[in-house]
Amino acid sequence: DIQMTQSPSSLSASVGDRVTITCRASQNSRSYINWYQQKPGKAPKLLIHDASSLHHGVPSRFGGSGFGTDFTLTISSLQPEDFATYCCQQSYTTLTFGPGTKVVIK
Amino acid sequence: EVQLVESGGDLVQPGGSLRLTCVASGFTFSSYDMSWVRQAPGKGLEWISYIDSSGTTIYYADSVKGRFTISRDNAKNSLYLQMNSLRVEDTAVYYCARQVSYHYGMDVWGQGTTVTVSS
Numbered sequence: 533d534i535q536m537t538q539s540p541s542s543l544s545a546s547v548g549d550r551v552t553i554t555c556r557a558s559q560n561s562r563s564y565i566n567w568y569q570q571k572p573g574k575a576p577k578l579l580i581h582d583a584s585s586l587h588h589g590v591p592s593r594f595g596g597s598g599f600g601t602d603f604t605l606t607i608s609s610l611q612p613e614d615f616a617t618y619c620c621q622q623s624y625t626t627l628t629f630g631p632g633t634k635v636v637i638k
Numbered sequence: 639e640v641q642l643v644e645s646g647g648d649l650v651q652p653g654g655s656l657r658l659t660c661v662a663s664g665f666t667f668s669s670y671d672m673s674w675v676r677q678a679p680g681k682g683l684e685w686i687s688y689i690d691s692s693g694t695t696i697y698y699a700d701s702v703k704g705r706f707t708i709s710r711d712n713a714k715n716s717l718y719l720q721m722n723s724l725r726v727e728d729t730a731v732y733y734c735a736r737q738v739s740y741h742y743g744m745d746v747w748g749q750g751t752t753v754t755v756s757s
Contacts, residue, residue: 623743
């Protein structure tokens with residue numbers, strides 16, 4: 533199975549900051565990477581599919597990039613509602629999720 | 639409104655069984671693939687099973703293979719997860735999630751149902 537790692541595991545940031553989260557796959561995952569946002573006690577929400585395609589209804593401050601093994605989620609200007617945990621998922625082979633990155637208020 | 643509603647979670651003893659149900663509404667259930675995903679307390683997300691729209695292609699995570707069975711009834715807009723030989727480590731919130739296709743992200747999620755395996 534393809535294993536997913538994320539860095540950092542947590543970060544502190546302020547409203548308005550640009551935030552970058554990295555996801556690495558243990559094997560080539562082509563562009564089959566999806567990103568989710570999850571808040572405590574809630575179900576995850578799809579943000580990005582196919583590495584860089586914004587899911588409908590998701591604000592344009594969210595962006596994704598990458599191909600193969602290295603992927604990035606970027607929030608261009610962090611908003612108060614963006615403090616949450618972000619998780620990548622590969623869907624090239626057996627579906628696997630990354631461990632998550634928690635974004636907290638500085 | 640597009641919605642998934644899970645039910646069936648409960649407290650069960652190790653070795654016991656449970657059947658989870660996920661009822662879909664607001665979209666054409668038979669056109670979508672589905673997955674079950676779980677989240678143990680304080681842990682990350684773990685995909686456990688996938689079924690395509692017709693029910694002919696099914697995959698399981700190694701952690702549940704041979705113990706859990708996914709199925710669907712498109713006439714009832716329902717997805718199921720039969721869980722047998724439950725272990726303490728199966729304790730988690732279980733979510734059903736919709737997929738346009740295997741490679742596409744999970745774009746609609748239920749609210750989750752809690753399974754606790756304990757003696």
